[in-house]
Amino acid sequence: AQTVTQSQPEMSVQEAETVTLSCTYDTSESDYYLFWYKQPPSRQMILVIRQEAYKQQNATENRFSVNFQKAAKSFSLKISDSQLGDAAMYFCAYRGYGNKLVFGAGTILRVKS
Amino acid sequence: SAVISQKPSRDICQRGTSLTIQCQVDSQVTMMFWYRQQPGQSLTLIATANQGSEATYESGFVIDKFPISRPNLTFSTLTVSNMSPEDSSIYLCSVRQGGLETQYFGPGTRLLVL
Numbered sequence: 176a177q178t179v180t181q182s183q184p185e186m187s188v189q190e191a192e193t194v195t196l197s198c199t200y201d202t203s204e205s206d207y208y209l210f211w212y213k214q215p216p217s218r219q220m221i222l223v224i225r226q227e228a229y230k231q232q233n234a235t236e237n238r239f240s241v242n243f244q245k246a247a248k249s250f251s252l253k254i255s256d257s258q259l260g261d262a263a264m265y266f267c268a269y270r271g272y273g274n275k276l277v278f279g280a281g282t283i284l285r286v287k288s
Numbered sequence: 289s290a291v292i293s294q295k296p297s298r299d300i301c302q303r304g305t306s307l308t309i310q311c312q313v314d315s316q317v318t319m320m321f322w323y324r325q326q327p328g329q330s331l332t333l334i335a336t337a338n339q340g341s342e343a344t345y346e347s348g349f350v351i352d353k354f355p356i357s358r359p360n361l362t363f364s365t366l367t368v369s370n371m372s373p374e375d376s377s378i379y380l381c382s383v384r385q386g387g388l389e390t391q392y393f394g395p396g397t398r399l400l401v402l
Contacts, residue, residue, distance in 0.1 A: 270391070274384075280330050
């Protein structure tokens with residue numbers, strides 16, 4: 176079964192600085208999707224960024240980018256120019272050939288002003 | 289992206305009772321999912337609900353406890369039956385949509401069982 180590991184329970188970043196959240200996964204599948212979701216205190220799950228495994232180019236969405244290392248099974252999220260509104264729980268998620276979206280345990284991001 | 293609404297947004301219930309959560313989507317979707325997020329935890333898939341067929345439950349979840357209906361392509365309900373305090377969680381509806389089949393989530397239903 177696929178597993179997703181987020182080794183950082185909590186991270187802090189100064190406003191306007193850059194922070195990187197780590198995610199590793201375990202799979203024997205060759206084609207899959209990876210996602211980062213943000214969950215603010217409102218509890219709404221918000222899609223931040225997605226990556227298709229067959230694409231070598233790292234996905235980018237404004238201040239959010241990923242470092243996708245397929246051989247290492249690593250999928251880290253970089254947040255540039257951090258803002259107070261970025262404070263939230265961040266979940267890394269994997270979906271392979273099956274329908275199931277598998278989530279990591281989450282990383283709490285705190286942004287200091 | 290799909291716009292998903294859930295009712296109720298929150299509820300406080302007595303043990304032994306049942307609660308039905310509704311999920312409405314603004315467009316037709318084939319696949320709908322129900323997740324549970326226990327306090328301080330990640331999301332766990334309860335079941336996949338496809339229109340016109342029985343829901344498929346994940347290990348640890350059974351139809352008698354979490355019956356699901358999927359009468360059409362825009363609506364689903366999840367019932368939490370014979371509730372106990374351990375059922376206190378956020379329950380989220382989710383749909384898959386789009387060319388990359390990205391999964392979107394509803395706002396969740398926060399349930400507290402006393």
